[in-house]
Amino acid sequence: MTYRVAVVGVGPGREVDISGKSHAFAYEHADAYADREDCELVACADIEREYAERFAEEFGIEGGVYEDHGTMLDEADPDLVSVCTPIPTHAPIVTDCAEADVEAVHCEKPMADTWGAARRMAEVCEDAGVRLTFGHQRRFGDPFRQTKELLDEGVVGDLERIEISWGNFFDNGTHSLDLAAMFNDEHPAEWVMGQVDYSKEHVRYGVPTADHAFVSWQYENGVHGIAATGDDVPLSGGSYDFYDCWHRLVGTEGVIELGRREEPALRYRRDGEGWTEVEVDDEFDGRVDLAIDDVVRALSEDGETELRAEHALNTTEILFAGHESSRRRGRVELPLEIDDHPLVSLIEAGEIEPTEPDDRPPHPSEADE
Numbered sequence: 001m002t003y004r005v006a007v008v009g010v011g012p013g014r015e016v017d018i019s020g021k022s023h024a025f026a027y028e029h030a031d032a033y034a035d036r037e038d039c040e041l042v043a044c045a046d047i048e049r050e051y052a053e054r055f056a057e058e059f060g061i062e063g064g065v066y067e068d069h070g071t072m073l074d075e076a077d078p079d080l081v082s083v084c085t086p087i088p089t090h091a092p093i094v095t096d097c098a099e100a101d102v103e104a105v106h107c108e109k110p111m112a113d114t115w116g117a118a119r120r121m122a123e124v125c126e127d128a129g130v131r132l133t134f135g136h137q138r139r140f141g142d143p144f145r146q147t148k149e150l151l152d153e154g155v156v157g158d159l160e161r162i163e164i165s166w167g168n169f170f171d172n173g174t175h176s177l178d179l180a181a182m183f184n185d186e187h188p189a190e191w192v193m194g195q196v197d198y199s200k201e202h203v204r205y206g207v208p209t210a211d212h213a214f215v216s217w218q219y220e221n222g223v224h225g226i227a228a229t230g231d232d233v234p235l236s237g238g239s240y241d242f243y244d245c246w247h248r249l250v251g252t253e254g255v256i257e258l259g260r261r262e263e264p265a266l267r268y269r270r271d272g273e274g275w276t277e278v279e280v281d282d283e284f285d286g287r288v289d290l291a292i293d294d295v296v297r298a299l300s301e302d303g304e305t306e307l308r309a310e311h312a313l314n315t316t317e318i319l320f321a322g323h324e325s326s327r328r329r330g331r332v333e334l335p336l337e338i339d340d341h342p343l344v345s346l347i348e349a350g351e352i353e354p355t356e357p358d359d360r361p362p363h364p365s366e367a368d369e
Contacts, residue, residue: 003103003296005033006043006078008069008093009085010055025108025135026084030059032292033082039296043076045069069093073100080299083107086206091117094132098124104131104299106292110174111312113207115320116339122309133295133307136178136315138286140294143266144179146280147249147258151183155268157253159184164227166246166259169196169213170319171204173229175286176246177315182306183249184223188314192217192321193331194227198343201354208344215322227322259284 010026026044033039043064046052052065066072073081073096081097083090083105091112097105105125111118111134125132138144151159162180166172181187194215202209212230219225246259254270264277265284291307298305317334323342325332346352 003039003079004042005039005080006072006076007082007084008045010044010046010051012051013054028288029082029084032289034059036296043072043078045072070096078102080104088113088206091121094121095124098128098130102130106133106295108135110170111316114339114341115336118316122313131299132309133305134312136175136307137288137291138175139179139182139306140287140290141283142281143258143284146266146278147256148183150256150268156251156256159223159249159251161250162225163248167229168209168211169215169227169229169322170209173319174315177318180225181311181315184219186311187219187221189217189318189334190220191331191333192318192325194322194325196323196326196343198352198354200356208347210343217318
């Protein structure tokens with residue numbers, strides 16, 4: 001079978017550079033589909049028609065250019081849709097796809113701009129029998145795969161604690177927490193406690209994002225998680241060695257350090273022994289092609305994918321619970337029973353007001369559908 005694939009929110013182009021790094025997500029999705037014999041790109045949509053036409057020309061899409069994704073769904077009749085738009089539009093577009101009877105939707109991360117929207121989009125797809133997956137492609141990168149293999153081999157004993165120091169807690173956090181979930185065999189969390197700071201205005205993909213956060217949580221199997229995030233985390237460096245890497249995995253018999261700021265990028269040490277260095281490919285951004293492969297394989301085999309909504313919900317619940325804990329100023333027991341985004345609600349109520357302006361360059365994706 002050949003799957004008819006459509007992409008929503010293609011963006012301004014492959015070569016657009018944002019803060020020194022390309023964010024042409026739609027093009028990366030399309031590259032992966034184009035490399036597969038069982039997928040055909042038949043349509044694309046963007047509220048900027050020029051963007052859609054540019055995308056269609058590169059990938060040989062004839063006649064399937066739209067400014068409105070609803071019209072695209074009605075006329076192009078895709079089997080599989082990739083949603084690569086800013087975060088606030090994810091839930092309504094995914095819901096429209098489910099109501100249009102597509103077979104599968106692969107959506108960029110984070111899931112949604114509120115916890116309620118994240119839950120509802122997953123529920124709508126489940127009720128409609130639509131496979132919903134999310135772009136946590138980093139888990140397919142070689143450094144993270146090799147780390148998981150080391151854990152499964154028991155080189156540091158049983159996993160006890162996962163320590164994270166990487167970017168911000170919401171946008172980067174969806175990746176770092178998804179990886180933590182993979183390392184811990186996808187166990188959901190039981191409780192979350194944290195504090196976030198929004199002193200500096202920062203809107204990322206359409207959602208206010210706290211640069212500084214310190215969040216603690218515990219998974220149902222007893223493994224503990226800690227995240228200290230922010231570009232100038234006070235604990236970074238110095239004698240706190242674990243903040244010199246993205247993930248530090250503490251086991252009963254040793255420790256693994258992953259994503260170190262200095263070589264080697266991956267190493268482990270058993271108690272009483274020296275460090276063992278592990279050579280890894282430079283795939284810290286993950287492998288979008290392997291993620292798409294996993295999505296299409298699961299669809300064709302009627303099987304499961306690592307990127308399914310169930311796994312994304314576990315990660316997203318911790319993200320919103322960390323913000324809710326900051327709002328409550330106390331520990332949050334899960335399941336999380338809120339619908340909003342606590343940080344956004346506090347900003348809208350005037351209870352939080354950033355004292356520093358956002359000095360980052362404008363993000364072209366904010367203008368996309």
